[in-house]
Amino acid sequence: MHILVTNDDGVTAPGLLALAEEMRQLAEVSILAPDRNWSGGGHVKTLDRPLRIREVQLMDGVHAFASDGAPSDCVALALLGFIPEKIDLVVSGINPNANLGHDVTYSGTVTAAMEAVIWSIPAIAFSLDTQENHLGKLDYAPAAQIARKIVQTVSKHRLPAGILLNVNIPYRPLTEIKGVQITRQGMRVYRDRLDQRVDPRGRAYFWIGGDAPTGIPEKGTDFGALASGYVSITPLQLDLTAYPAQHLLNTWNWDESEALPEDSPWHDEYSQVDSKMR
Ligand code: MN
Numbered sequence: 001m002h003i004l005v006t007n008d009d010g011v012t013a014p015g016l017l018a019l020a021e022e023m024r025q026l027a028e029v030s031i032l033a034p035d036r037n038w039s040g041g042g043h044v045k046t047l048d049r050p051l052r053i054r055e056v057q058l059m060d061g062v063h064a065f066a067s068d069g070a071p072s073d074c075v076a077l078a079l080l081g082f083i084p085e086k087i088d089l090v091v092s093g094i095n096p097n098a099n100l101g102h103d104v105t106y107s108g109t110v111t112a113a114m115e116a117v118i119w120s121i122p123a124i125a126f127s128l129d130t131q132e133n134h135l136g137k138l139d140y141a142p143a144a145q146i147a148r149k150i151v152q153t154v155s156k157h158r159l160p161a162g163i164l165l166n167v168n169i170p171y172r173p174l175t176e177i178k179g180v181q182i183t184r185q186g187m188r189v190y191r192d193r194l195d196q197r198v199d200p201r202g203r204a205y206f207w208i209g210g211d212a213p214t215g216i217p218e219k220g221t222d223f224g225a226l227a228s229g230y231v232s233i234t235p236l237q238l239d240l241t242a243y244p245a246q247h248l249l250n251t252w253n254w255d256e257s258e259a260l261p262e263d264s265p266w267h268d269e270y271s272q273v274d275s276k277m278r
Pocket residue numbers: 008009038039040095096108109
């Protein structure tokens with residue numbers, strides 16, 4: 001078995017090294033990861049410039065490759081031939097913060113795993129649910145050990161085609177982790193605020209700031225599992241089609257050409273619920 005290890009925090013991130021070291025106990029490992037932090041970089045395909053790859057030595061003398069592309073570029077580079085051997089599994093992480101609910105399309109950690117699925121290779125994204133106010137060095141060892149056990153289980157059963165796993169691990173000692181729950185995406189509550197400032201030349205610029213997002217710890221969701229001390233495993237697919245909405249839209253007459261009704265809401269309760277929770 002040959003495992004590709006990548007991440008979105010950059011090739012020198014300690015979470016990647018911890019994950020790679022556990023994977024080396026199971027399989028041959030290649031590392032190809034971004035040369036800088038791409039957290040929140042989303043699913044990227046770099047088309048407008050060439051991509052460079054250089055060899056690097058990580059701590060403990062581990063050999064790795066670093067690219068100036070996004071996490072998803074790194075996976076594409078490896079699977080399209082930069083790594084000549086056949087890759088059986090792509091693992092991404094360990095990200096220092098959880099990737100839950102709507103985070104998955106922002107997350108470089110998760111979108112790296114999505115890229116693998118595009119090339120028909122199974123993939124798992126690993127993130128650690130660290131408290132937002134955590135200070136100092138993180139201990140990735142318990143999460144890396146859990147990652148190894150999850151990879152062992154996955155390799156025994158094989159993932160269905162087109163499915164990736166989004167794994168989030170509580171930041172606790174192993175003895176305080178209660179087990180694994182298979183979950184669905186929960187509801188992230190973003191608390192972003194736009195901060196407008198003025199640059200030294202008098203022009204406006206913007207930061208998307210605000211408080212760290214929270215989430216609704218509903219039972220059965222990724223948030224719920226972490227809140228009750230379990231590892232959350234959410235199976236994801238790239239088919240984002242909203243099937244119930246497809247049915248609804250088919251009941252509409254798409255040839256109507258009447259004037260727009262005044263003061264008519266453009267969306268139904270779902271979006272209103274969404275904004276009420278902010
Ligand atoms: Mn990250």
